[in-house]
Amino acid sequence: MAVRKPNLESRTKILTMMICGCLVIMLDSPSALLVCFLASLLLVTSAIRTLKQLRLLLIFLFFTTWGLIYSQGIFYNAFPRTVLITLVPVDFPLIGKWTGGIHVYREGLFHGIIQSLRFNTTLVIGCYIVWSTQPRDLLLALSQLRVPGALAFMVTTALHFIPVIVSETAAVLRSQRLRGFRYLRFNLIASVRGVINSFRPILAGNIRHATNLGQSVESRGFSPETTTQRTSLRTSQMGKLDYSLVAILSLCLICVVGLKVLYFCYANGIYYVSWLRGVYTFTREIL
Amino acid sequence: MVPIQIEDLFYTYPSRETPTLNCINAQISPGDFVLLTGPTGCGKSTFLRAINGLIPHSSGGTLTGTVRINNINVSTQPLATTCEQVSLLFQNPDDQLFCTLVEDEIAFGLENLGFPTDKIRQRITMALEQVGLTGFAERRIDELSGGEKQRVALASICAMQPQILLLDEPTSHLDPRATRDILSIVKQLNTEIGITVVLATHRVKQVQHLCNRVWLMHQGEICLDLPQSEAFQDTSIFRNLGVELPEPEESSNDTQHRSSFHIQSKDTLLEIQNLYYQYPSSEVHAVKDISFEVSRGEVVAIMGENGSGKTTLLNLIAGLLQPDVGQTTIDEIDVRRLKLHQLAGRVGIVFQNPDLLLQAETVCDEVEFGPKNLKLKSDKLHTLVNQVLDQFQLTDIAEEAPYSLSRGQRQRVAVAATFSLHPNIFLLDEPTTGQDAQHLQLLMDELCNHIRQENRTLIFATHNIELTQKYADRVLLIHEGELIYDGTPISAFTDHNLITKCSLMF
Numbered sequence: 001m002a003v004r005k006p007n008l009e010s011r012t013k014i015l016t017m018m019i020c021g022c023l024v025i026m027l028d029s030p031s032a033l034l035v036c037f038l039a040s041l042l043l044v045t046s047a048i049r050t051l052k053q054l055r056l057l058l059i060f061l062f063f064t065t066w067g068l069i070y071s072q073g074i075f076y077n078a079f080p081r082t083v084l085i086t087l088v089p090v091d092f093p094l095i096g097k098w099t100g101g102i103h104v105y106r107e108g109l110f111h112g113i114i115q116s117l118r119f120n121t122t123l124v125i126g127c128y129i130v131w132s133t134q135p136r137d138l139l140l141a142l143s144q145l146r147v148p149g150a151l152a153f154m155v156t157t158a159l160h161f162i163p164v165i166v167s168e169t170a171a172v173l174r175s176q177r178l179r180g181f182r183y184l185r186f187n188l189i190a191s192v193r194g195v196i197n198s199f200r201p202i203l204a205g206n207i208r209h210a211t212n213l214g215q216s217v218e219s220r221g222f223s224p225e226t227t228t229q230r231t232s233l234r235t236s237q238m239g240k241l242d243y244s245l246v247a248i249l250s251l252c253l254i255c256v257v258g259l260k261v262l263y264f265c266y267a268n269g270i271y272y273v274s275w276l277r278g279v280y281t282f283t284r285e286i287l
Numbered sequence: 288m289v290p291i292q293i294e295d296l297f298y299t300y301p302s303r304e305t306p307t308l309n310c311i312n313a314q315i316s317p318g319d320f321v322l323l324t325g326p327t328g329c330g331k332s333t334f335l336r337a338i339n340g341l342i343p344h345s346s347g348g349t350l351t352g353t354v355r356i357n358n359i360n361v362s363t364q365p366l367a368t369t370c371e372q373v374s375l376l377f378q379n380p381d382d383q384l385f386c387t388l389v390e391d392e393i394a395f396g397l398e399n400l401g402f403p404t405d406k407i408r409q410r411i412t413m414a415l416e417q418v419g420l421t422g423f424a425e426r427r428i429d430e431l432s433g434g435e436k437q438r439v440a441l442a443s444i445c446a447m448q449p450q451i452l453l454l455d456e457p458t459s460h461l462d463p464r465a466t467r468d469i470l471s472i473v474k475q476l477n478t479e480i481g482i483t484v485v486l487a488t489h490r491v492k493q494v495q496h497l498c499n500r501v502w503l504m505h506q507g508e509i510c511l512d513l514p515q516s517e518a519f520q521d522t523s524i525f526r527n528l529g530v531e532l533p534e535p536e537e538s539s540n541d542t543q544h545r546s547s548f549h550i551q552s553k554d555t556l557l558e559i560q561n562l563y564y565q566y567p568s569s570e571v572h573a574v575k576d577i578s579f580e581v582s583r584g585e586v587v588a589i590m591g592e593n594g595s596g597k598t599t600l601l602n603l604i605a606g607l608l609q610p611d612v613g614q615t616t617i618d619e620i621d622v623r624r625l626k627l628h629q630l631a632g633r634v635g636i637v638f639q640n641p642d643l644l645l646q647a648e649t650v651c652d653e654v655e656f657g658p659k660n661l662k663l664k665s666d667k668l669h670t671l672v673n674q675v676l677d678q679f680q681l682t683d684i685a686e687e688a689p690y691s692l693s694r695g696q697r698q699r700v701a702v703a704a705t706f707s708l709h710p711n712i713f714l715l716d717e718p719t720t721g722q723d724a725q726h727l728q729l730l731m732d733e734l735c736n737h738i739r740q741e742n743r744t745l746i747f748a749t750h751n752i753e754l755t756q757k758y759a760d761r762v763l764l765i766h767e768g769e770l771i772y773d774g775t776p777i778s779a780f781t782d783h784n785l786i787t788k789c790s791l792m793f
Binding site: 050051052134135136160164168171172174175176177178179180181182197198200201204205208209212213214215216217218219220221222223226229230231232233234 | 336339341344345365366367370371374375377379381382383384385386387388390391394395396397398399400401402403404407408411443444447567568605606607626627628630631632634635636638640642643644645646647656657658660661690704705708
């Protein structure tokens with residue numbers, strides 16, 4: 001059965017992730033970050049083949065979004081900050097005095113939303129790469145991008161084993177439960193110990209698989225030092241779509257960096273010209 | 288010219304004090320087919336890795352002595368050069384295949400060696416032909432059966448046209464038909480192309496008629512190196528080391544072993560009704576309309592070809608998978624009504640890979656884990672753990688870390704850890720994988736004895752007809768997810784059509 005030809009070349013996918021990763025770090029405005037996130041969602045929909053993938057993506061997004069917003073809401077320590085909800089009042093015995101009260105801050109929630117949009121954009125593009133790229137194409141692309149052979153192989157192997165790790169993790173967790181273990185119970189120490197113990201067979205399995213695969217590819221002449229001398233059965237060429245996408249994204253990144261630098265100079269009194277006022281406003285409001 | 292010459296070879300792994308390879312001297316002539324056998328942990332896999340140069344090039348530890356391929360010491364030449372002369376096929380195809388498509392996998396080695404594209408294409412065609420997979424070039428590897436995957440792995444090394452082929456337990460994950468296919472391809476490569484073969488296996492019977500030389504290893508040494516015609520004249524050395532004997536032993540003992548026990552009651556313990564299960568990523572049912580009952584005290588074998596649904600069925604019985612349709616009841620309780628932790632003590636499972644169960648720091652903690660979760664009082668817990676350790680001969684290694692043990696011992700620990708919960712139904716998935724005859728017999732003897740004594744039930748999945756004949760009261764044959772036979776092993780194995788259909792004919 002022939003494999004469907006991917007829309008984007010593997011190098012394009014990697015460059016897209018790298019450029020978008022930089023872009024979302026540079027952007028501060030929720031609306032601009034939302035646009036990036038929605039664009040990444042559009043990209044990943046072309047790679048989703050099964051309901052399981054969709055479910056996995058939604059679980060990832062839920063937990064990262066919830067975790068970041070919740071943690072930033074509570075632990076936000078910049079000023080000004082406005083208390084929205086008090087979880088533990090200051091006068092609460094011991095914990096209240098010790099922590100100075102535990103509150104959820106409005107600015108923290110806002111900051112959490114921004115951070116989750118940044119993180120989720122990169123996460124979604126990562127999922128797109130994993131679900132739409134064959135390991136050998138990824139290895140080839142990383143080599144073409146001059147990534148050191150050892151690192152390229154490590155990345156590729158890690159992605160190759162994701163389904164195996166998921167299935168073995170499920171087997172380990174279920175078998176522990178079948179031996180009477182409950183992850184959610186009042187004895188927190190026992191629960192944590194159980195979770196830590198479950199890592200042991202998962203880790204051991206990963207090491208064993210990686211060792212075997214490493215030996216298998218080395219036995220077939222693969223060496224991280226000689227990846228540049230490899231030939232390839234399949235030639236991989238970037239097409240017009242690839243070049244256009246990389247060019248547009250690079251241009252966006254350059255523009256955003258340029259505008260941010262200009263705004264930084266203006267805000268810190270280093271450089272100001274009146275005819276750039278519109279640019280300063282655009283940068284502050286939109287970017 | 289002598290293609291392989293090994294002189295005074297010693298090798299010690301970094302974390303060990305005693306050498307795993309202990310003064311090996313041997314040589315192989317061109318075109319030889321060597322059967323390398325020995326008990327689990329004797330050093331077979333390490334020896335093969337020393338021959339192809341993975342040791343010392345990709346391994347720490349201390350290697351002394353020499354392995355010469357065509358008079359060149361493999362430890363002094365790059366691994367990429369050695370791999371053009373010597374290729375190694377590993378045990379589990381899933382661990383060695385790297386690409387998504389068959390042709391990419393076969394091309395991988397050639398690409399590493401810098402072959403031009405047209406040459407790679409020629410070699411792919413040739414290699415696929417050699418392993419009987421013509422027309423498979425564009426197929427996805429994850430859609431292939433276990434036997435086909437191992438053939439792809441074999442093709443990927445055949446494409447490199449090595450002079451020497453090393454095979455490390457290449458059939459341990461395969462059903463008898465796939466095993467026969469792989470071995471006949473290897474024999475063909477040996478006789479028609481003249482490739483020198485060294486095949487490491489526990490399954491002496493399957494390979495003895497193919498080889499012309501036999502090496503028997505014990506504690507890192509080759510303790511027997513004879514032509515095939517002489518090697519099996521005195522089988523006492525094989526018997527003493529617990530290695531599978533070339534010819535079947537008298538079967539009267541086996542029959543006595545099973546018939547000395549009898550089912551103590553006819554109480555139905557497990558009832559399966561119209562079970563269907565389909566994996567989310569699959570288009571076909573892994574299990575289709577399966578119904579049967581199992582009584583207390585029965586030992587039941589589930590047999591069928593690779594991918595027939597044996598493991599899926601065990602997982603459904605254990606409650607690890609939820610059926611799409613149908614019902615599983617244990618002691619008249621619907622399994623779906625119980626959470627997994629509530630099934631502890633009713634059903635226990637040991638996977639084909641026992642390492643997935645081993646999570647504690649010591650063997651004692653591992654055995655203790657289940658009963659402790661069931662909140663057994665400390666004095667009872669202590670007595671129970673000691674009793675189980677004693678039953679499975681683990682007392683001496685109770686304080687050892689499970690991962691530091693041999694494969695056979697690890698499986699025994701996994702079985703003991705599951706057994707400590709005294710489940711009414713004990714499920715065991717392919718106990719033969721990676722086990723030598725002695726370890727396997729010890730394990731099954733102990734388990735069956737305890738199971739029958741306590742009037743519990745054992746259900747095991749296997750490809751091994753002898754194991755079923757020896758231990759099972761009843762066999763279920765599964766073919767493409769459907770139950771096609773439920774009855775005694777004797778009548779199943781005398782039906783030629785049935786065992787051929789289930790790929791159990793070697």
